[in-house]
Structure formats: C-alpha cells, structure tokens
Amino acid sequence: MITFVATYEHQYAIRDVLETRDHALHGRIVIMDYDELVSWRRLPRTTYVFADIERLTAAQLPAVMKRIDALRQICPECRMLNLPGQIGSRLDIMRRLHEAGINDFRMLPITTPAHEFRFPVFLRRLDDHDGPRSDLIDSPAKLEEAIAKLSPEERSGDQFTVTEYVDARNEWGFHEKRSYMRVQDSLFPAALDQSRQWVCKGEYDDPGTVPTPERELDFLQSETDMAALQAAFDAAGIEYGRADYAMIGGRSQVFEINTNPWLEPPENVPEAARRGAEHIVQAWLKALAALESADAADQFNWVEVPDRAGRSRQRVSRRAAIRASLTYSRQLHNETRVMRRMRAIGLI
Numbered sequence: 001m002i003t004f005v006a007t008y009e010h011q012y013a014i015r016d017v018l019e020t021r022d023h024a025l026h027g028r029i030v031i032m033d034y035d036e037l038v039s040w041r042r043l044p045r046t047t048y049v050f051a052d053i054e055r056l057t058a059a060q061l062p063a064v065m066k067r068i069d070a071l072r073q074i075c076p077e078c079r080m081l082n083l084p085g086q087i088g089s090r091l092d093i094m095r096r097l098h099e100a101g102i103n104d105f106r107m108l109p110i111t112t113p114a115h116e117f118r119f120p121v122f123l124r125r126l127d128d129h130d131g132p133r134s135d136l137i138d139s140p141a142k143l144e145e146a147i148a149k150l151s152p153e154e155r156s157g158d159q160f161t162v163t164e165y166v167d168a169r170n171e172w173g174f175h176e177k178r179s180y181m182r183v184q185d186s187l188f189p190a191a192l193d194q195s196r197q198w199v200c201k202g203e204y205d206d207p208g209t210v211p212t213p214e215r216e217l218d219f220l221q222s223e224t225d226m227a228a229l230q231a232a233f234d235a236a237g238i239e240y241g242r243a244d245y246a247m248i249g250g251r252s253q254v255f256e257i258n259t260n261p262w263l264e265p266p267e268n269v270p271e272a273a274r275r276g277a278e279h280i281v282q283a284w285l286k287a288l289a290a291l292e293s294a295d296a297a298d299q300f301n302w303v304e305v306p307d308r309a310g311r312s313r314q315r316v317s318r319r320a321a322i323r324a325s326l327t328y329s330r331q332l333h334n335e336t337r338v339m340r341r342m343r344a345i346g347l348i
Helices: 012-018 034-039 061-074 090-099 140-148 213-220 226-236 271-293 318-328 332-344
Strands: 002-006 029-033 042-044 047-050 107-109 121-125 160-164 175-183 186-195 240-248 251-258 302-304
Touching: 002 012, 002 034, 002 271, 012 029, 012 271, 012 332, 029 034, 029 332, 034 061, 047 271, 061 302, 090 107, 090 160, 090 226, 090 251, 121 140, 175 226, 175 271, 186 213, 186 226, 186 271, 213 271, 226 240, 226 251, 318 332
Parallel strands: 002 029, 002 047
Antiparallel strands: 042 302, 107 160, 121 160, 175 186, 175 240, 240 251
C-alpha cells in the first residue's frame, strides 16, 4: 500500500496517470493533501511518499513534521520517502548538490551580494516550476536593478533566488535538458528535450522546442547517466522525484529535483512522441509496483494518530463529493479506480 501526500492544487501530477488507465495499483493507492495529513484523526498504515515539498510554506512545515513524527511513533513499520524536514527547500537541495561537487554552478538567496556571483545569472522563485523569472543578467549592476524591481515581499529572501547560468548546448547547438526519475531503489530516464532557447522546458507547444522522438526513445531505453544521477539524488537526500539536468564535459549539472513530477498521459502528446511517453509511464508504474510490493502492509487499514492540527478544507465539487463518500465508507484506497470510471463517463 502506498500513500502519496501532495498539495491539493497539484495532485494532478499523480492522478493524471493513475486515474486514466488500467494498472495493478488500483486499490493499493491513497492520495492525500497536507491539510488532511495534519488534521485527520486516522491515517493509513502504509508506505508514504511525501511530494511537492518545495510548495510547503514555512508556516505549514512545523505542523506537517509534528504529525509525521507522531505517525512514526504509532507506525514504526511505515516507510517514508522524502521526509520534508530533512529535504528542506529547493535552495537547500541545490546547496547540497554544489557542496557535494555535483554542480559547478550555484543557486543563492537574492540577499547575496551581487559581486559574489559568476555571471550571467537569472532570477527564479523557490516555490514553483515555471522556470526563470528573468532574462539572463550579465553584471552585478543589472542584477541589483532587477532585484530592486521586485516587491518588498519578494525581496525578503524567502521567495526568489539567483541562479548562475549553465551553457547546456549540445553538439548540434541546441540547449539540451535530460531527466531521470527516482522511486526509492528504482531509477530510470524520464525525458530528453532540446530547444533553440536557453530555457528548455520540452513543451510541445513551445516554438523553441526541437523534437527528436527517436533519439529520446533511445535514451529512455538505456541506462545512460544512471550512476551520475544516483549520486545526485543521494546527495540531495531525495528518494522520490525527477532530476532535470545536462551533461557538460562528461559531468551532470542538475538544474532542479522536482519532488512532484508530472507524467503526461501518452494519449495527450503528439503521435510521434507517444512511444516515449508510454515508456516513461510504464517505467513509473513498474517502480511504484516494486515499492508497493515491498510494503509490510498487505491489508489496508487506518491507525489513530495524535497531534492533529486544524481542519481540512471543505471542497465543493463532484470529485470532492465522491471522495467524501469513499472516505466515509473507508474505501479511499479504491479512489483511483472509481475516479477512472468517473473520468471515462465525463463526470469529473
């Protein structure tokens, strides 16, 4: 049994695959948000995967960690991937990667003196996955000017960072980004994208994207870079997530490790890319099945956990009503199966 915990607004990253196809994990998965984790009287006795950690606020984190500690006392056999208090923020992750000698470049708070950076640099928020929030900045004076344009709240040091640019152009002159996913002991390639622009997101509707579906499929079916990415995940302390990186001079340079990676359903991508997308989905499902099969809990059950905090928000939607019924009848582990049917007939 596996319980995913993620922010409510970003559970699609887990649900979009699990609720749109047949797989062996139906009836073996629970998906919760962090409000539910801290407020529900009873919690599942399962393996836990804490996702979307970078979106937890400083105000949320103490209550989350207190409840996790209480759960560990009640359920010492419950395995837990990505303990939020140990992983910390994106800034903490990037600091560890640099200190481990994996990344040559640095991500630092915007309060860092501008002359300490290796230019060019760019601004980025700590709590989103939208990429850079500025163009490349090529001098200390221009960096100070860009920071001055932020609001006082944004300049406080808790939201924005400065990242040193890495030239990730490949032999064809395109900016290249690769990805690897980790599900505890399972690592597998998850993307190979290239772009005419220095921001390489790999999105199909981006005019800068240069698709190479056959080359990507060859990468996805290989173990290229596995040892380097194992070292990166270990240095970051992340057991579930996706690392986006480039290989430069034979070494990996990790742009970020996302603890709530979205897998796009293959039916949603252009036809030429579907074999690759299906390969990634199947690798993820296989890794989750391996994680689930190693769980000591053969039967789904709930355990009372102390140190509740607050109340979970009441949602008003068809999905919320169905989910409330499943929770009341203690069938929440069947949610992905039920929601698959609801999606199929257009009810959600």
